[in-house]
Amino acid sequence: MPLRRKTSKAGKSGSHGKSPSNSSPTSEDMLLSDLQANLQKIRQTLGNSTDIGIREIPFGESGETSIALLYTDGLADQNIIYESVMKTVAHMAKAAGQQNQESPIVSDGNRLLEEISLYNQEIKTVNDYKTLFHALLSGDTVVLINGSVQGLIAGTKGWKDRGVTETSAENVVRGPREAFSEALRTNTSMIRRKIKDPNLWLETMQIGRVTQTDVGMMYINGIANSEIVQEVRDRLKRIDVDSVLESGYIEEFIQDTTFTPFPTIYNSERPDVIAAELLEGKIAILVDGTPFVLIVPALLMSFLHASEDYYQRWDISSFLRILRYLSIFISLLGPSLYIAITTFHQEMLPTQLLFGLAAQREQIPFPAFVEALLMEVTFEILREAGVRLPKNIGSAISIVGTLVIGQAAVEAGIISAAMVIVVAITAISSFVLPAFNMSIAFRMLRFPLMALAGSFGLFGIFVGIMALVLHLCSLRSFGVPYTTPFAPLIPVDQKDTILRLPHWLLATRPRLISKTNQTRRPGNPPKKSRNEN
Structure with a gap:
């Protein structure tokens, strides 16, 4: 499948190629041999920021040659700076003073590089201000030598982060509970x-x-x-x-x-x-x-599958997937089908159910579409409020608010009880989707489908579904069709779509994604031992 070259958005704003941060440094950006001139430019550029640590160490008996250590307080690990950089520089300065001569590192820094690299694995040279500032503000320590146009960068990153904690956005039933951090x-x-x-x-x-x-x-x-x-x-x-x-x-x-x-x-x-x-x-x-x-x-299937599908047995995972697809159908079409049937296709309902719904709607001043629209908008507001409220009261407010408002609306004759049931089942079904952003997509599409159902009945729903399927088939993700492996139909990839076959049958990778190495293992079932026969 040929890839479609990207020419919009990022290509428009960056049509010149790489961003300016990746351009080669000019002569004005190069470091000077005068240490004090370098330090003055650094202080001026950073606005004499108080969190930038600059420490000068005299080198030699007369002290005319010096070395400067630069680091950002809070981003650099003070222990690493002391153990791998400062102690090495101080030891070499002391040795040069005892020998009553300046060390050869003043000219090229090779010896200092060798000494520091024994204690720090992340060592590289720097000869321009742009690279220096990026390293300094990333938590590294910069070593500048008077008389040399080249400095050293030692990896000393050590800021505080959240560390590895349990997942918060993706609940785990079975499997690892660790989550990524911000580092x-x-x-x-x-x-x-x-x-x-x-x-x-x-x-x-x-x-x-x-x-x-x-x-x-x-x-x-x-x-x-x-x-x-x-x-x-x-x-x-x-x-x-x-x-x-x-x-x-x-x-x-x-x-x-x-x-x-x-x-x-x-x-x-x-x-x-x-x-x-x-x-x-x-x-x-x-x-x-x-x-x-x-x-x-x-792919579309990636958003409909959960990681637990591969940690449970294949039959349990397949049953849960079927339940998930049913929930997606209810979440997308629940209110629309209710509006279409009660408004245009009452003959599809049993007689007793039809009389019960008619009795409920006898005192309702709004059509079914307006009913559903009011309830859906109200529930979306309550759901968003529950997300933004503090965790201690967020869930309580959303649940209590839904119950109180729904019951009060029914008693006031604004909403029928059947509509409250339909909206509640629809809302609960939308929480079954593992991916939050895909759940939002179905929640958004629910409203135009409700409008089509209120205007044209089941015919409008069918037209909306056809338009939705055509739109899905037109989407691509980095050249790969979004609806793979259904459109285009790839029979060999159907083993992990609606159903999940046993792991020993999942012998190949998706055909349109991995073209060079598609085999995980030979697709033969594991041999049984003699005791199992």
Whole structure:
């Protein structure tokens, strides 16, 4: 399946290629040999910020040569600075003073590089201010030497983060309960704990003119499609924006289609979910500062499946999937079918049920569509209020508010009791979807389908469903059809769609995602021992 080249959004804003932060430094940006001139420019650029630590150490007996250590308080680990950098510099300064001579490191820094690298594995050189400021404001320590136009960067990141905690956005029934944190390096290490393969590659870049946010692209070489990997890389490099504060920024810039309620990029805060997606040939995009990791390409089936489907037995997982699809049907079409049947197709109802509904609606001043619209809007307001309220009272307010308002509306003759039941079942069914952003899409589509049902009955619902299916078939995620493996129909991939077959039958990866390495294991059932016969 050929990939469709991205030319909008990120391509428009960054048509010149890479962002200015990736441009080569000019002569004015290069470090000077005069240490005091370098320090003066650094202080001036940073506005003499009080959290920037600058410590000068005299070097040699006369003290005319000095070394400066620069770090950001709160981002750099003071213990690492002292053990791997400061003690080494102080020891070499003392040795040079005892020898009554200046050390050769004043000219090129090679000896200091060798000494510090014995205690710190993250060592590299720097010769321009742009790289210096990025390292300094990222938590690293910069070592500048008087008389040298080259400095050293020592990895000393050590800021406080939330650490590894239990998932909050994705509830876990069975499986690992750990979740990603806001630290990029912590997140990459959690994925490598799951996949100990040297072919798990990580590419890191900085996106954002002002924030200079670290963004990582992770994939398994040999399993991921090289064309999709290159497409993801190109779209990320075309992003030209001043800030990236969350992975949602990246999502909007690289998605294929903007005007659609359906998400075309999957996200999760669970390392086991991301590892499973990587093993299918997909690509993970990690953004520093957020626990939500993006996965591309994303298919419709990805949002309808839960990670617990692969931790339970295959028959239990298949039953739960069927129940989930039924809930999706109710969530999308529940109020619409009620409106259409009670308004245009009363002959479809049993006589006793029809008389009961007619008796309930005898005193209702509004048609069924207005009834459903009032209840749906009210419930959406209560649900959003429950999310924004403090956790201690959020759930209580939403439940009590729904009960009180529903009961009062029925007693006041504004809403029928049957409508309250339909809206309540619809709302409960919408919570069954594992992906929150897909649940929002179905909640949004519920309203135009209700309008079609109130205007044209079941015919309007069928027209709306046909338009919805056509729209889904037109969507792509990084060149892969969104409705794969149903459209186009791929029989070999049907083993993990509506039903989930046993693991020993899941021998191949999705055909349109991983083209180079599609085999997980030979598709033969495990042999039984003699005791089982």
